[in-house]
Amino acid sequence: MTALLQHPGYDEEKLRRVAEQLPCREVQAGLLLSLMGEPQQYSYPSIFIYGHRASGKSHVLHVLLKELELHHATVSCVECVSVALLFEQVLLSFFGCDAASLLPRSPSLSDFVRIYRQQPVTMETSSHQTVVLNPVVEDNVTVILLSEIVWDKFRPNTGCFEPLLLHFPDYSKGELQQILSQDRHPSYSAEFYSSYINILLGVFYSVCRDLRELRHLAALNFSKFCEPLEEGKVKETDTHKLWRNIEPHLKKAMQTVYLREVSSLQWEQMQLMEEKEAGALRGLSAHTHVELPFYSKFLLIAAYLASYNPARTDKRFFLKHHGKIRKTNFLKKNEKTSNHLLGPKPFPLDRLLAIFYSVVDSRVAPTASIFSQISSLVTLQLLTQVSHDDQLDAPKYKCAVSLDFICAISRTVNFDIVKYLYDFL
């Protein structure tokens, strides 16, 4: 490996160790190092590093600062919900707990700078996603900001000290392959593992390029990949058979584990079971979770129809003897006005009940049990209440389920909902 990291102020050995821990990121590490300069020299006061998730920003910085033993404080702004926490963490990392205890109860930036100035000089600080502090201290301090969002969104409106912008580019497919192949299983050969990574990338690369997610998926599915090998059915070099075995499995993973519909534990357990026993993996948003009573199902169907059909078409669908609906040019279906694209519309309770009575075959009395079922549907978040809580006489609702869900429900009651939907006429 070419030693791209060279710098007069730092030990060769340390730099080599740094380079080993940062595959495919030598250029960026080199750039950072050359900007920071030797330990006793001044570096640019403010640097903004941006790039996608898992593109190595914090990793590179952390490795550099730790290995080269530069004095630093790392702050995560997601953790520090108030500025007091931010100040405390910085002072603690730099100067120890004595300085941190000097902060008054609700410290202002003024107190922080005062205490900071009282302490002896230090080197670097790095923080995630914070608005620029614009350090007024004259010491050799660099504030390094790491973020996924570009600097243009953070700039305050009267301007500020502009930081040096550094971009960490995403990994290319080849680089991802190289990095992922590094955590190979010791009992299998490197080529075997890289062919596995190749197949994994082939399925997932067009959807996701996040290194962390890919590593997680690779770790989860490797045992399934090795299964035919262990059972003796194929040899290591039979890539085609291995591919045929793993590909449907990976496709299923995309619909479940990738979306976090099932937890990784459930996934691993499912892999251990035989294929016939596994059956359908129940995800979080699966339909089979919810078992509704008979009238609730019809109420839900009626709500869906009320939400997605315009009110003037009710006559056509639900009355026995309806007049003709004149289809003018205006009514010609334009994609944009398809209600399934715009979302559900609110409807009053009366309309819901009217549609409900016409949809349910048997005669239903308007008892309290019907109304209480409506409120339980709201609690289940299958319906949402649009009107204010105070309005008791004419509440309005919206239907919050998707087309697939309602089709599954209506199939269980033998109701053909698609016939009643205006968009599918």
Next chain:
Amino acid sequence: MSKRKVKDVHRPIGECITQVQQILRERFCHQQLPDRPEGLEAQYKHLLELLRRSAIQGESNSVLIVGPRGAGKTMLLQCVLRDLLQEKEAQKNLLQVHLNGLLQTDDRIALKEITRQLNLENVVGDKVFGSFAENLAFLLEALKKGDRSSSRPVLFVLDEFDLFAHHKNQTLLYNLFDVSQSAQTPVAVVGVTCRLDVLELLEKRVKSRFSHRQIHLLSSFGFSEYLQTVRTQLSLPDDFTDRGFAQDWNSSIQTLCEDKSVEEALQRHFNSSKDFRSLHMLLMLCLSRVSVSKPSIKPADLLDASRLCLCDAKANMLHGLSILELCLIIAMKHLNDVYEGEPFNLQMVHNEFKKFLQRKSNSMYNFEQPVVMKAFEHLQQLELIRPVDGSSAKTQREFQLMRLMLDHSQIMEALQKYPQCPTDVKQWAMSAFG
């Protein structure tokens, strides 16, 4: 007297480079003060005269230094203070209080800071004052020395002056200007701000007590002066240890500045911003490439640095998106074209994407709705699309209206640079409608 030729000291190249880095970094990163501020002679004289009158003759004054960011306001003030304090009388008498609008966000905090900087914490002790004015009067009274009839002059420097104008009732400003108008104590108030309309921010009573004296720093130099500045900023001083090396370096800087491509790059920078800070950023990037193996700055370095400074951040982020996310962005662009910028939601975008898949594509797979939803949410996280302000709590995620924060040209440019972009996706992007 024997004439002895001073031997030229030759240091090893490593040491020379280290020293060059040290000197230049101090200039760019540490905002080292020059001997005289360039191009600002009139302003320098004016400010020096004013502060001298305050410090030595006990006159009360107030002045505002106004100029865009990076024009050299703080540098001017620091130079003036440094030169003023070289006079013995000023150094003996003048007390300084430095306040910053970003740090002292409240008048109460500002008062505590003033007390601390004047070293009057013991004197104040636990006293409770009725109003701000009382407190300030007490502080200034306490500065009166025992044997003198007049008290020492105090210089108040207020950085980010416009932020002080946002405090409640502008009490600090009112009181400071009040003291500077009445004959109690010699007080000089110097405000530094980047807003040209700062006087509009002041209340009527505050504005009337202000002397309306403003010093403007409106970087009125041209491109040739800018080039000259670049040359002087990069050149080594005469007292460099290795004279031979310094001469070689300075002549290489001269040739650098005469290069045509470098001049063009600097012209681009000059046209976008004239201030020194962005110049320092550019030169810092060039300097970071100087090493033992490459001991001078070449034109290529400056061009690379210029490209780094002027690159489009969003285009860089677009480069790293997955192909599904890129297709979603192209679908959004088509929706924007057809419906002239009206907001869209996920369902519409997915519909558009499905139309493309049916018609033209053989490289993209028909992904499930949740997978498309996850890609859409990733784009939202990167703030490439933003929800339209509205009742976002009540609508489902798929139907929440969003706007695209990218420009037409940005998307097309990103597509050109996107690695291994399938041709049918590219053609879909180029086609006008659908």
